[in-house]
Amino acid sequence: MNPFDEIIIRENTNSVKYDLRQLYFGKKEVIPMWVADMDFATPDFIQEAVKKRALHPVYGYSIKPKSYFDSIITWMGKRHKWEVKRKHIAYSPGVVPGLVLALMAFTQAGDKIVVQSPVYFPFFNSVLDNDRQLLVNKLLEKDNYYTIDFADLEKKLKDPKTTVLLISNPHNPVGRVWKQWELEKMLNLCKKYNVLLFSDEIHSDLIFPEFKHTVVANINEDAKNRCITFMAPSKTFNMAGLSTSFLVIQDAEKRKIYEKTLEAYHLGMGNIFGNVALEAAYNNGQAWLNYLMDYLQQNVDLVDCFLKKNLPQITFTKPEATYLLWLNCKSLHLTDKKLQEFFIEKANLGLNSGSIFGLGGSGYMRMNIACPSSTLKTALNQLQEAINEINL
Template sequence: MEKALKKYSFETASEREGTNAEKYVLRKQLFGTDDVLPVWVADMDIDTPSCVLDAVKKRLQHPIIGYEEVPASAYQAQIDWVKHEHGMEFYLDDMLYSHSVVASMHTAIEAFTKEGDGVIVQTPVYPPFFHSVLQLNRKLIKNSLHVDKYGEYSFDIEDFKAKIDENTKLLLLCSPHNPVGRVWKKKELKEILEVCIEHNIVVFADEIHSDLVYKPFKHTVFASLDERAKDITVTALGVGKTFNMAGFAMSTVAIANEELRKQFKKAYEKVHFAQGCVLSHVAFETAYREAKEWLEALKIHLYYNYLMLNEIAKKYSKYIKVTPIEATYLAWLDCRGMGIKDKELRAFFINEAKLGLNAGISFGREGSGYMRLNFAVSSAKMREIVQRLERALQRREIG
């Protein structure tokens, strides 16, 4: 690992301003000013692995960019990766292309529920989880996560059981969890599984952050729990978060159960997902085949960034606390100690810290008093983020 750290440097990264990067071009619209460092949308201000870029450049030597099928070798690269990294074996027949996890989620809701049916989400959670349910006229069932005095989150199983009725058909599971950063233990997932089996509930498992897990924690693929889990699970996977490749717009859906897959495909084929872009196919396969060492070095770098942020939070603990993180590059900041309303809290980060974060309230009412900060940046930019936050907290303390 020392060799990997020397080989890959994350001290600086390429500048994204002027490149049509979403997090930069939307600053004025979202924050009312361009004078903020954007640390909201979940992609990295870190260069995509050079092996991926080199493979795309090589493909561009052929002058025709036309329609292509996703090659079996690309799916197989992901299958091999998931088996090696997480101990779950999918097969080629299980795999479907998707341009995004959110699109896959919409499709799952269409496939396994009808209007008025209940869909469970575990809040606070990534906003498209509940937006998707409401946009499709399903009944939103909120099973709020439990948070203890140390800021650690867990499932509320009793509430989960109590919320279910005969019209509850689907659970949208976020694993690892965004925004609270939990890696669910096998025991916790088994409790969820037993309830879903008892009530005939299909599980859509968003596992897009499964490769961004910090030691000693280990991700468990929900479908790997046992044969019953495999039979009720739709698993969403992808390279977008892991290798900073969201702009390639390629993810996958893995469905081991044939009947479940047929049901999903009825909704899937109405949308015409097609097969994506030839350059995405090349990038996707290359990342899984060649970028393992880069990822290991990246995770060490990301955790250093997290620790840097946590040090400032400890220094000003009466105002702000960082929720203990086990996965993702998204810090869930408990700012309730500041004693201000959500609107004022957002204004503090924009106007005082000059930072553009996600407001916690956007993840559900359970996020009131929280903010989400993306620390997937270079070391140099992380130091600037921390300095801006510290100066703002210092002024608040003095003033």
């Protein structure tokens, strides 16, 4: 049996995805296809490393050893052809916390931060909850394929109050792996208007074979100094519950500023299990990740074939990265509220409503397909039955 086919019971493990269904959807039976974690086992080499550390009876304060940094450096070198030095790596207890810390470190209250919607919705709150202003550079969409509206982006970067462009690279939820020229163009505009570029690259290891991730900070000398890169093994290896991630900041002055903020909030310690898990992931993860991507590709193809054959009303472009599908449901002609109700009540499925991803998200649903294909088939059949019912 393919290990990714195994159904793992996650109920009653305090899982957000499973155990908050009643609260979020008002119904605990929905097949959960929302929160971006996977229903697959975290790889055994990570489990073993955590268990080994857990067997030592003292869980006191701990440091990050040289081997921790080496594992990141080697992974970045091999996987992304990016030369990272130990001194460039700064800790954060999660990518979103890292984003918030960087916003506190590099911007002032009232500054304007540009995001590209529809986008991972905590970007909005990271900005607004911290008294910064949001400028939305809506992505362009044609036939379910998304590109950047550079003319609008320039207008927003030109605003003297704009200090940061925050991108999702690759992009959640639209699934684009930004091409090098797109990133270069964004960088050049940031340079022109003296804006920092925050690049959230948490999904950068989950790239489908025909595509290539470009670390934006690795493009040229200016990028090195202008970019703050946010990375983590959490999405790749299904270990988000360990709250372990890091930033790469190549500019020494900026690194000092970030570290000062991290220390000011006393958040630099991390946790012993996250540290060993990260190291195990990056030292051993290459082959496992290849199997994972094969499986995810099969799941994407499964949805693609199923929808084309049975539900042509729902369309999408196969993602270039991530296990999140951005389903265009506009031809069902339902309001966002009704669409969400339809998925919950009629199809018994728990997806994220596209509307929470901001401007451009209306009429879409985000479906997480990182689950055994048998679960995915059940979900698709439920959706078909529900749609057949409304078409009667």
